[in-house]
Amino acid sequence: GAGVSQTPSNKVTEKGKYVELRCDPISGHTALYWYRQSLGQGPEFLIYFQGTGAADDSGLPNDRFFAVRPEGSVSTLKIQRTERGDSAVYLCASSQGRRRATDTQYFGPGTRLTVL
Amino acid sequence: AQKVTQAQTEISVVEKEDVTLDCVYETRDTTYYLFWYKQPPSGELVFLIRRNSFDEQNEISGRYSWNFQKSTSSFNFTITASQVVDSAVYFCALSTGNQFYFGTGTSLTVIP
Numbered sequence: 001g002a003g004v005s006q007t008p009s010n011k012v013t014e015k016g017k018y019v020e021l022r023c024d025p026i027s028g029h030t031a032l033y034w035y036r037q038s039l040g041q042g043p044e045f046l047i048y049f050q051g052t053g054a055a056d057d058s059g060l061p062n063d064r065f066f067a068v069r070p071e072g073s074v075s076t077l078k079i080q081r082t083e084r085g086d087s088a089v090y091l092c093a094s095s096q097g098r099r100r101a102t103d104t105q106y107f108g109p110g111t112r113l114t115v116l
Numbered sequence: 117a118q119k120v121t122q123a124q125t126e127i128s129v130v131e132k133e134d135v136t137l138d139c140v141y142e143t144r145d146t147t148y149y150l151f152w153y154k155q156p157p158s159g160e161l162v163f164l165i166r167r168n169s170f171d172e173q174n175e176i177s178g179r180y181s182w183n184f185q186k187s188t189s190s191f192n193f194t195i196t197a198s199q200v201v202d203s204a205v206y207f208c209a210l211s212t213g214n215q216f217y218f219g220t221g222t223s224l225t226v227i228p
Contacts, residue, residue: 040221102168105216109160
């Protein structure tokens with residue numbers, strides 16, 4: 001159906017708070033990716049799901065970041081004890097999941113997180 | 117190490133001019149894939165093209181064309197007869213077996 005959707009589009013929080021960012025992938029896509037994009041930079045990989053499992057979480061910067069995808073569809077990126085340096089646009093992408101190297105990733109509009 | 121370099125940070129052209137966005141990549145893998153994405157002001161990355169390392173044929177799609185040269189590790193993108201709607205940030209990306217690497221992007225402004 002529709003493309004990748006992400007909610008909220010904007011999130012403002014205070015330092016130290018907990019936030020959850022949601023991603024709804026394209027229907028039927030088994031692979032899901034989270035990226036972080038800082039101003040003036042390209043997207044930076046965070047985590048990759050194949051189905052329900054995190055196949056590669058090597059991009060998560062530290063243990064304050066965690067993501068789940070319990071039913072193999074919607075995913076939630078969770079950030080604990082937010083810091084000002086976490087401010088960025090968080091992008092979600094999905095792909096068919098046939099093969100990671102060749103799959104074309106389709107991106108959502110992103111969630112702009114601002115930590116005050 | 118894998119790397120994508122987009123040396124042009126910002127480009128401005130007048131409408132109807134042609135413009136080429138450069139992308140140079142670095143990888144030791146023999147099998148890899150190259151992509152271009154467009155990011156308009158709305159923020160959503162839009163897929164434009166995918167190329168695999170074994171196919172050096174250039175591609176044309178309307179006003180867009182891509183020149184892939186393995187000898188120089190480049191995958192350049194040309195927009196002919198640019199239009200205001202082409203104004204966006206364009207990202208080149210490299211995919212190997214395990215990772216997807218984006219360049220830092222080129223911001224294109226087309227002036228009417």
